[in-house]
Amino acid sequence: MRAWKRPDVPQLDGDGRPPVLYDTATRQLVEARPEDVARLYVCGITPYDATHLGHAATYLAFDTLQRVWLDAGYRVHYAQNITDIDDPLLERAAATGVDWRRLADEQIELFRRDMESLSILPPDDYVAVTEVIDQIGRATRLLVDRGLAYRVDDDIYFDNAAAQEAAPWVLGEESSLDRATMLALFAERGGDPERPGKRDALDPLLWRGRREGEPSWPSEAGEGRPGWHIECSVIALMHLGRDFTVQGGGSDLVFPHHEMSAGHAAALSGHPLARVYSHAGMVAYRGEKMSKSLGNLVLVSRLREAGVEARVIRLALLSHHYRADWEWYDDAIDEASTRLEAWSAVLAGERTASLGAEPAREERAVVDRMRAALRNDLDTPEALRVVDTWVATHPSAVSDLVPSACEALLGIRI
Numbered sequence: 142m143r144a145w146k147r148p149d150v151p152q153l154d155g156d157g158r159p160p161v162l163y164d165t166a167t168r169q170l171v172e173a174r175p176e177d178v179a180r181l182y183v184c185g186i187t188p189y190d191a192t193h194l195g196h197a198a199t200y201l202a203f204d205t206l207q208r209v210w211l212d213a214g215y216r217v218h219y220a221q222n223i224t225d226i227d228d229p230l231l232e233r234a235a236a237t238g239v240d241w242r243r244l245a246d247e248q249i250e251l252f253r254r255d256m257e258s259l260s261i262l263p264p265d266d267y268v269a270v271t272e273v274i275d276q277i278g279r280a281t282r283l284l285v286d287r288g289l290a291y292r293v294d295d296d297i298y299f300d301n302a303a304a305q306e307a308a309p310w311v312l313g314e315e316s317s318l319d320r321a322t323m324l325a326l327f328a329e330r331g332g333d334p335e336r337p338g339k340r341d342a343l344d345p346l347l348w349r350g351r352r353e354g355e356p357s358w359p360s361e362a363g364e365g366r367p368g369w370h371i372e373c374s375v376i377a378l379m380h381l382g383r384d385f386t387v388q389g390g391g392s393d394l395v396f397p398h399h400e401m402s403a404g405h406a407a408a409l410s411g412h413p414l415a416r417v418y419s420h421a422g423m424v425a426y427r428g429e430k431m432s433k434s435l436g437n438l439v440l441v442s443r444l445r446e447a448g449v450e451a452r453v454i455r456l457a458l459l460s461h462h463y464r465a466d467w468e469w470y471d472d473a474i475d476e477a478s479t480r481l482e483a484w485s486a487v488l489a490g491e492r493t494a495s496l497g498a499e500p501a502r503e504e505r506a507v508v509d510r511m512r513a514a515l516r517n518d519l520d521t522p523e524a525l526r527v528v529d530t531w532v533a534t535h536p537s538a539v540s541d542l543v544p545s546a547c548e549a550l551l552g553i554r555i
């Protein structure tokens with residue numbers, strides 16, 4: 142599927158050092174060092190409602206990761222899915238009387254515009270589930286043939302216990318959750334622990350057999366539609382291959398989605414899904430996690446319509462560490478606007494007056510400090526403070542290095 146327009150990323154003279162990232166699976170900081178190409182997968186949207194700041198913060202975190210890799214001289218191969226067929230989408234379509242395909246198309250287009258306005262780097266492979274039904278059906282059939290999946294009526298479930306015997310994957314290893322918590326989260330996030338006939342309550346659905354009144358497709362797994370987790374396993378294996386560099390997403394995806402996707406991919410390929418599992422924190426508003434189901438959303442598109450500049454939204458989001466859970470307050474816009482004005486007052490002059498000149502030692506030192514902050518688990522708040530200090534000391538820059546670094550590393554073009 143078409144993604145969105147790629148923003149310019151100036152290439153500075155980098156020093157080739159990859160970032161250190163917090164890995165959910167091992168619960169420690171690890172070096173996210175690509176072999177030659179950095180391969181990144183970030184779970185995409187279910188297109189039934191507009192992009193809120195929680196989504197934007199997640200995609201911005203992995204945009205920052207890509208900018209750090211690019212700055213270090215790595216090529217990046219980035220893939221993202223769109224869950225354009227799933228229960229929440231069908232439920233919303235039924236509730237609003239809109240055809241599910243139309244709802245999905247409209248919301249995907251709105252998401253593209255939001256991402257483009259925020260200068261988020263687009264995926265190289267942007268893949269909707271409805272584009273890979275055949276491949277998912279084939280993968281499901283393969284798991285049945287290998288004895289790692291089984292039928293309950295017309296539906297097909299992944300056999301967690303059998304897969305743990307056969308594949309390099311252990312349920313609960315990534316999330317470090319006990320079984321009671323896993324059961325609760327599984328029920329809350331699209332699972333069906335109570336379904337009679339399953340071998341284990343936590344076995345996830347791979348393929349949902351055809352139901353009257355629901356969209357379905359013919360496939361090697363029978364007539365029906367894919368379950369949730371298998372789509373990401375299949376899309377990631379197709380486009381990035383096995384054992385890729387970083388699997389990313391919001392922290393609400395750690396369990397069951399990322400664990401199950403990793404289990405399916407390991408069962409299909411015989412290798413781990415990814416090397417590092419990285420998760421962005423949740424954004425709250427008015428005391429609760431921002432979510433479609435609670436309805437307490439601050440939408441990127443609404444802010445833009447209200448005249449808030451995309452760079453201001455971006456700076457407001459970057460002022461929080463990606464891994465933290467934090468709360469959005471409406472005055473964040475004012476703070477970010479003040480910061481952007483202060484930066485612009487100094488950096489705009491540097492950008493135009495000194496183009497092409499050799500940077501001074503102080504300018505290189507500022508960029509080194511920005512890089513060090515971002516390499517350290519994407520510490521954007523610290524990188525912003527480095528620029529704040531530079532701007533506040535009213536430097537006499539001789540080159541355009543600092544504004545170029547703001548654009549390359551933070552996506553803020555002055």
Ligand code: ZN
Nearest residue numbers: 184185373398
């Ligand atoms: Zn996913």
